[in-house]
Amino acid sequence: MILRRSFYLEQDACEAARSLLGKVIVTRIGGSVTAGLITETEAYMGIDDRASHAYGGKRTNRNEVMYARGGVAYVYICYGIHHLFNVVVHDTEVPHAVLIRAIRPLEGMEAMLLRRPSARDSTGGPGTLTQTLGISVQHNGEELTGKLIWIEDRGFVVRDRHILTGPRIGVAYAKEDALLPYRYRIAPSHLPLP
Numbered sequence: 001m002i003l004r005r006s007f008y009l010e011q012d013a014c015e016a017a018r019s020l021l022g023k024v025i026v027t028r029i030g031g032s033v034t035a036g037l038i039t040e041t042e043a044y045m046g047i048d049d050r051a052s053h054a055y056g057g058k059r060t061n062r063n064e065v066m067y068a069r070g071g072v073a074y075v076y077i078c079y080g081i082h083h084l085f086n087v088v089v090h091d092t093e094v095p096h097a098v099l100i101r102a103i104r105p106l107e108g109m110e111a112m113l114l115r116r117p118s119a120r121d122s123t124g125g126p127g128t129l130t131q132t133l134g135i136s137v138q139h140n141g142e143e144l145t146g147k148l149i150w151i152e153d154r155g156f157v158v159r160d161r162h163i164l165t166g167p168r169i170g171v172a173y174a175k176e177d178a179l180l181p182y183r184y185r186i187a188p189s190h191l192p193l194p
Helices: 005-009 013-019 109-115 126-133 172-179
Strands: 024-029 032-044 073-078 082-089 096-107 149-152 163-166 183-186
Touching (some): 005 082, 032 126, 096 109
Antiparallel strands (some): 032 183
């Protein structure tokens, strides 16, 4: 079942980052349908989070979509190379987002391998995830409603005891906020078989 808008609106970034574990991201891009189980996420808590692009209420052309109503994609380029896919959550003018860091491929493996030959077991990071699924900055602001990119609940249950938490990756500039336990992962021993 495709997640309804209420899923994105009723949670802050930390709640959504945990809730998105075990959900399935699906894309219909370039004539191919691909899907993967979300296994790792990071929460970015808006204006009070030094690691967030919206820290202090900052607004730019790049991050403006973070201020949209939850349920849209925030895709930006990192280091001039990697396209990173985030899910905007919460209500209008509350710039919370969840970075999708890794998936376990489920469907469309042929298309995934054409896009990224090493994509067989996992994506290994948020930049390879977008490449594998065909997502790029042209999808920034895309509604997550089932046309090009959407997220489904297929009944995979992730219990709290099977979730590993820790600090986010690559945000040392955020000082003490870099140490917040806003990274969520399904314990490898509880991932489904590929």
